[in-house]
Amino acid sequence: MRPYRTEQLKDRNRLKDTYSIAEKCFVEINGVTMGMIIRSKNLSNPVMLFVHGGPGMPEYFLFEKYPTGLEDAFTVVYWDQRGAGLSYNRNIDKSTLSVDHYIEDVIAVTSFLQERKAAP
Numbered sequence: 001m002r003p004y005r006t007e008q009l010k011d012r013n014r015l016k017d018t019y020s021i022a023e024k025c026f027v028e029i030n031g032v033t034m035g036m037i038i039r040s041k042n043l044s045n046p047v048m049l050f051v052h053g054g055p056g057m058p059e060y061f062l063f064e065k066y067p068t069g070l071e072d073a074f075t076v077v078y079w080d081q082r083g084a085g086l087s088y089n090r091n092i093d094k095s096t097l098s099v100d101h102y103i104e105d106v107i108a109v110t111s112f113l114q115e116r117k118a119a120p
Contacts, residue, residue: 029108035086040075048074058085
């Protein structure tokens with residue numbers, strides 16, 4: 001179950017910001033479907049990958065209630081590590097919940113984001 005929805009970013013007049021992004025997406029990373037929230041006031045901003053302090057509970061839902069302002073300067077990708085939040089799957093092989101796999105996943109997610117940013 002993946003109920004979380006991200007709110008569209010608004011300009012001063014409370015209209016959808018033309019250059020903004022606010023999306024939830026799922027990507028296969030190292031054989032596991034993983035979820036991420038991507039938010040920015042301007043898609044031309046540099047990408048910042050936010051890795052929550054897990055494994056365990058993601059933190060992005062806190063930033064809507066307690067904004068950090070990161071989305072003003074960056075395209076922030078709130079990625080949920082394998083086994084947590086949007087990347088949770090009750091059938092995940094528990095032996096893959098290891099530091100080595102988390103490191104491999106970070107590298108793969110970073111590569112995915114670089115390719116996505118470079119795509120026209």
